[in-house]
Amino acid sequence: MYTNKTDIQNYPGIKWPYPVDYEKINRISCDVLILGGGLAGCAAAIAAARRGAKVAVVDKGPLVRSGSGGTGIDHWHDACLNPKSKISPEQLMEFYFQNPYWGGKYTMGHMRYIQAMESYKALLELEKIGLPIRDFDDEFEGSAFRDDTTGLMYAYDYENCTVIRLKGGALLKPTLSAEVERLGVQAYEYIMASHLLTEDGKTGPGSRVIGAIAFSGRTGECYVFNAKSTIICSGMPQGEWIFSTEFNGASSKFWDPNNTGEGQAMMAEAGAELTLMESNYTICANGGMRWPMYGTGDSNNTWYGCPIVDANGKRIPYTQNGKVMDWSEIYKNTWPGTGDGGSVTSGSLGELPGDLPEKIMSGEYKLPFYADLPSMPPDERRVLWGLMIGNEGKTNYPVYKLYGKYGFDPDKDMLQVPVMAPKSNFNKRAKPYWNGEVYEPWRECQKCSNCAVYDWTMKTTLDGLYVAGLTAGNNFASGAITTGAYAARNAWKAAKQTELIPVNEDQVQKYREQIYAPTKRDYGIGWKEFKAGCARVMQGNCGEYKSDEVLQNGLDWFKSIREGEMQQLYARNPHELMRTNECYTQIMVSEMTLTASMARKCSSPTMNFKRLDYPGTDEGENEKYITITVKDGKYTTGEIPVKYYLQAPYAQSFKENYDKYCALED
Amino acid sequence: MDYSEALLVPNPMTPNTAIVFNEDKCVGCNRCVNVCRADVLHPNPVKGKPPIVLYPDECWFDGCCVLACRIPGASELNSPLQQKVAWKRKETGEFFRVGMKDPPPPNNRPPVGEKPLPHGF
Structure with a gap:
């Protein structure tokens, strides 16, 4: 009989089960450092390791199941180059540009094109390492969605056949993590990377990323990574507007609940430009009102x-x-x-x-x-x-x-x-x-948003720093796997031409003090109340309707919380230490969302972005990406054109750019 | 645990348990502990005993813990009551739901493509 005898309430006052050492520093050197070991991170690790790189992967959970795709995937998007597809990658791009749900004119087109070009090939690679993808036992022989020659099964559109149903996709992450292990990649699990390290400790635009600092959520030990190239695959921020564990635990989150935006925060802190920070909606956001995902009757x-x-x-x-x-x-x-x-x-x-x-x-x-x-x-x-x-x-x-x-x-x-x-x-x-029921001030980031600005090599605006997966604005499993591998090929190509630049110890010390500060307090505010409080600020000041005054009110609130409650966060064990560091991340991502929202002086139907004071929409000169980074200790916004990836210095066609930068030969 | 004596304890967490164990079957191997992304579970200080459910409020309810368990009936995902979904039998109109008392016989048909997990998990 099942009981609750091992609930923590029946074990009052017991000790933390792992040895704790907040003073210890582990030092690791590698060619390619990957922060976040979900689908994109594992695909990146495999691509780099197969080419001979020494790779380290850092994840807040265990690689076998971590990340938003850790528990499986049923269908594989944009396999334009599979034998039955009638849609070319170029045609698919038009689809993305026309559909606001997937980004519309703000689609990071280079990322989608990479996905369309490599999706089917990546699926065949997964089959080689043991993932079942076909109807291997002819269970669906003769069905309209099945190609009886290949045993591939298609979803949704049985004529044009770009989406492949995966028979056995529940095994995707265990299959990937087994390959990561087989290749000898060093996995650092239950560890949170929280700050990037830069050459000479100098941050801001123009700095060079040379690694990251991290700590364990089990032992509290510090990890200093020194790398030639770093790839961020840590997903998308969540919980800026909603924090509720009371009703259904972390199930109010659509993505892996460990996706709390530290990738975005550390990139901006180092000086990399982010974009689409102002893009959010209510669709995936429902506090504790959600039902089990896919688990109620539906037609969609x-x-x-x-x-x-x-x-x-x-x-x-x-x-x-x-x-x-x-x-x-x-x-x-x-x-x-x-x-x-x-x-x-x-x-x-x-x-x-x-x-x-x-x-x-x-x-x-x-x-x-x-x-x-x-x-x-x-x-x-x-x-x-x-x-x-x-x-x-x-x-x-x-x-x-x-x-x-x-x-x-x-x-x-x-x-x-x-x-x-x-x-x-x-x-x-x-x-x-x-x-379930939705409520306008309960919001989450849109599917293609809150990403870095990156070029055709998937390098951010900083040397040594790359992005893939959700952190590059890609919300699909096939997109995570393809962009992960693509970014890794380019990151390794650059790493081969680079010497390891030693970390700056003053910078390490500065970040250590910030990371461990909550362990030195035994009174103040716990991480849950803090996160819920910050979410309330966003509900009130960055909800459905925005104006300069309301957004500024939100920024004033966060300035005050930084001076007050943020200095009082406490952590009684390494797990709480991880969650309190997420509080720093949350406040930074929220401030960037408010600041980018202020910089967009128009409304945008594509982004579900409504300004009371600027009801005009984002046509003509307002059609642009707003960028944001940290320069001289302050948030600094800028703008770049939509489709910047098809303008000088790049070629005007997707294909030409892809052929030049895909790094398949390296 | 003897509840006949009143205890000074915090209120029960919501969700209450997230995962429940059968102490007669669980051998305390901690496979579920080391597959959980949120560290909901922690090793029991008593060797061989089921893990301690420390953070049910951080459970994502993905079921990886139960999938990792090698002993049938040793552990079960316990979705909060407000997440227990209902259905109606088309022919009879009967009401059934996840977690009901005296449910109909289980439907053990495996999902499409079910294979043993690689990597020991």
């Missing part, structure tokens, strides 16, 4: 194509441009889609009627709704509940297997759709439905 995203019925079993049709679709049309999604997101990337081509809220209010459809899995064609049902739910992140155990333990059977059962307010939540805002 992974659940595309599942019929939804009302309380009386009446089916709600899928529509396209207001026209009711028949069943065969739903599964023959063709590109380019007209629904939000389109079929190539999100499977939202068809959707429930736009006037569904009115129809609920009038009584035409009765709540609650259910996902009518039993009425689906058997192969479509099994691929939805079995392949997609079963291999996608956070579905294998918490949804597929746990529901199965309580008897859930997709052949017989209809999973409930959460009951939500019809007006606001049965249309675009709450999709997918497992996001």
Whole structure:
């Protein structure tokens, strides 16, 4: 029988289980240092190590499962070069530029093109190291989504075939981490990197990155890394607007909860330029109101194509441009889609009627709704509940297997759709439905945002510093793997022509004092109250509607918190030390978000960015990236053109630039 | 633990437990401890005993701990009550949910592509 006998409350006052030493410094030298060992970080480590680099990877969790893709992936995006694809990488770029959901005109186009060029090749590489990707046992033989020659299975769009369903994608991270280990890469796990080290300790634009300082969340020991090239793959900031562990732990976070923005903070601190810091939305943000991801009845995203019925079993049709679709049309999604997101990337081509809220209010459809899995064609049902739910992140155990333990059977059962307010939540805002109720001041960073400015080698504006994955604005598993490998090839190419520059000990000492300060206090404010307080400032001062005065009020608040509560953060063990250092990160990322928001003197529908004082939109001269970094101890903003990656000194076409910088021969 | 004597303890954490163990089956190998990204679990000071659930409030509920467990029935993910999803049997209209008392027989059909984990996990 399961019990809670080993809850901490039954072990009052016991000692920390790991040996703690806040004074010890471990020193490591390497060619390529990778901060963040998720999909991008592991792919980077593999690419660099295979070419002969000495590689170190640092992660706040264990490589076997860490990162946002650590628990699996069900479908592989933008495999434009697979044999069945009818979409070229160039065509795909047009799709991204037209779709605000994926970045629209602010898409980091070079990153998406790299993904389109290398996605399929990367998938075949993963198959070589043991990841099952095909329908190896012919379970879906003859299905419309399966190519019977290759055994590859496609998702969403069965005509144009750019998205591949992965049979066995739940094993992606364990497969990658096994290869990382086999190649002899040094993994530093349960360790948080918090500051970059620079040549002569000089920071600001023009400085050179030569490593990083980190510490263990288990032993508290310090790690000083000295490297020729450093790649940041630490994901995207989360929790600037929302901090709530009370309802469902860290499950209010979409990405790995260890993604707290230290990559962005340390890059800016060193002097690298960041961009799209002002881009955020409510879609993925819901405090403690979220349901298990992918784990409620739905018609969107992974659940595309599942019929939804009302309380009386009446089916709600899928529509396209207001026209009711028949069943065969739903599964023959063709590109380019007209629904939000389109079929190539999100499977939202068809959707429930736009006037569904009115129809609920009038009584035409009765709540609650259910996902009518039993009425689906058997192969479509099994691929939805079995392949997609079963291999996608956070579905294998918490949804597929746990529901199965309580008897859930997709052949017989209809999973409930959460009951939500019809007006606001049965249309675009709450999709997918497992996001639950949304509230405008509860926000998160947009999918392509909060990234570094980088060139065609994926080098940031600082020498020695590269980015990949979410930190480069790429939200897909295929994008993390491809950009990770691409950045690593270029980082290693540069490292081969570089000598190791020794770290500056004054800089190490300065950062150590900052990192360990919370261990020297036994009274003050704990990390959770601190994070929740900072989130409140952002809800109030960087919510749906912004103005110079309100944003300045937010900056005044953070200045005051820096002088007050931030000097009182306490840490009673190495874990709390890690979380208190995330507090520093959170306040810095939030300040940069406010500052970049002030610098954008217009509204932007693409970014879901609304200024009360500048209602004009971002057309013409306002169509630009706002950049931000730290110079002389102050946040400094600037601007660069959209599509800067197709302007001098770069060539005008994606292909020419890719061919020149892909570093495949090195 | 004997609760008959009143104790001076903090309120129960929310979520309460996140992961629960069967003390008769768990051998305290700590595989789950070392697969958790958030260090929710910590080794028990008593060797062979289940790990201590220290930070249930930081659980992401990804289930990696249970997937890493090699002993059937030794550990279970315990989603908070507000995360326990319900469904309706189409033919009968019966109400079922995750965590219910006396559930119907389990559906043990494995997901598509299920293979043993590499890397010992």
